[in-house]
Amino acid sequence: MMELRWLESFVAVVDQGGFLQAGAHLGLSQPTVSGHVKDLEKALGLVLVDRRSRPVQLTPAGEKFVRHARLILAEVDASLADIGRYSKPNTRGVVTIGTYPSASAGYLPYVLRLTRERYPEIEIVLEEMAGGEMERAAESGRFDIFLRQSEPPLSRQRFGQELLWREAFLVVVPPDHPWATEAHQRLDPQQLLRTRMIMTGRFQPESLLGHPLWRDLGGYPEVEHRVQHPQSLLALVEAGAGIGLTTELPVAVSRKHDVVVRRIDHLSAVREVFVNWSLARPLTDQAKTMVELMMAHPTPPPMRHD
Structure with a gap:
């Protein structure tokens, strides 16, 4: 269509x-x-x-x-x-958006600026929360919409969603690590299965095999340290505490660290980020307006390459 x-x-x-x-x-x-x-x-x-x-x-x-x-x-x-003379949406009101640190830093400031310019009558309230908690908060009516990666997948019977962007998985290593010498080359994903890695809470082992990358490889890395914030992951890698696995947006928005970033040589080494909402209740006109605004401007500015 x-x-x-x-x-x-x-x-x-x-x-x-x-x-x-x-x-x-x-x-x-x-x-x-x-x-x-x-x-x-x-x-x-x-x-x-x-x-x-x-x-x-x-x-x-x-x-x-x-x-x-x-x-x-x-x-x-x-x-x-x-x-429009017969049905104008009511754009005056509050929209509560569930989010996570990287989206809060790298995408939502841009969305908030557009909202102020185009819909000054909409008030936005942001709240950071873990993925599973956001789903429960949306179904309880605490959130109008929320940003979340695609894995593990949400129930299509309980949630609506629209794709916003895709971002590559990245491996982050200290400068003195052997993998740092060929930073321009993509990393063989099989090497990751033999490596203990630092991951954020979103890379939980119990849900990793739901992602096409790890499903294709038939396994997933062992977790050495699990942290909640990408800044913690990058700081630990910089300090030599291990090798990190993250994605493009956290690296793009973080302060500069003395680390080397490697991409992974696999077509499925990406994650998708969606705007989601509970189907338990209709979206308000204000929430619909925000979803439409995000769909019209889906790419976080730090990830633009033009």
């Missing part, structure tokens, strides 16, 4: 003259815009953009389709404006 955001990204690429410019115009990352256009091309079974030219040029199919895309978007805008 074709999505409006694919059409918006495609038209922005045409109007702005490139993927990078379109991303800046829409407030999205360049890879996100490129992914939207690729998804659109896949849905149509056509190549719309000649990516070899600078600025980008449309193919004959793209020249024809962009006119239809503009008409579709214009019709949607006109329809929303027309029905």
Whole structure:
């Protein structure tokens, strides 16, 4: 099924003259815009953009389709404006968001700034909490929405969710560790199974095998130290207390540590982060507005590579 955001990204690429410019115009990352256009091309079974030219040029199919895309978007805008007279969402109120340290530091400040600019009548309340506690808090009505990684998976009968971003798993080692000498090369994941590692509370052994990476490898690393905050993990690695396993966002937002970061040579060495909500009660208009805002701006600024 074709999505409006694919059409918006495609038209922005045409109007702005490139993927990078379109991303800046829409407030999205360049890879996100490129992914939207690729998804659109896949849905149509056509190549719309000649990516070899600078600025980008449309193919004959793209020249024809962009006119239809503009008409579709214009019709949607006109329809929303027309029905808006009858049903305007109530965006005045409080939205309580459950979160965890890395998202609090690397993503939500950006979301809060956008909220203040676009929806000053919405008050946001943040509360950090462990994954399992957030699920219970959402079902009890304490949270409206919450950010959480995909593993272990939530029940689709009890929770709604939308994907926000993907981030790579990273192995963090002291500078004098043998693995630090080839930092530009990806690490063989089989080596991790023979290594004791420092992990945060989110990498609990009992749930690790639910993740595709460890399921493919048929095992998971032994935990040497388990900490609650990524800053603690990085500090312990810097002090020579062991090897750490974390993800991109915590490393991107943490203060600089004297450590070496290695990526893992496996396609499944990523985690997905979703915005979630309990299906036990309808989302308020304010919470819906926040979900839509996050979906329109899903990438934490420290992880943008454009």
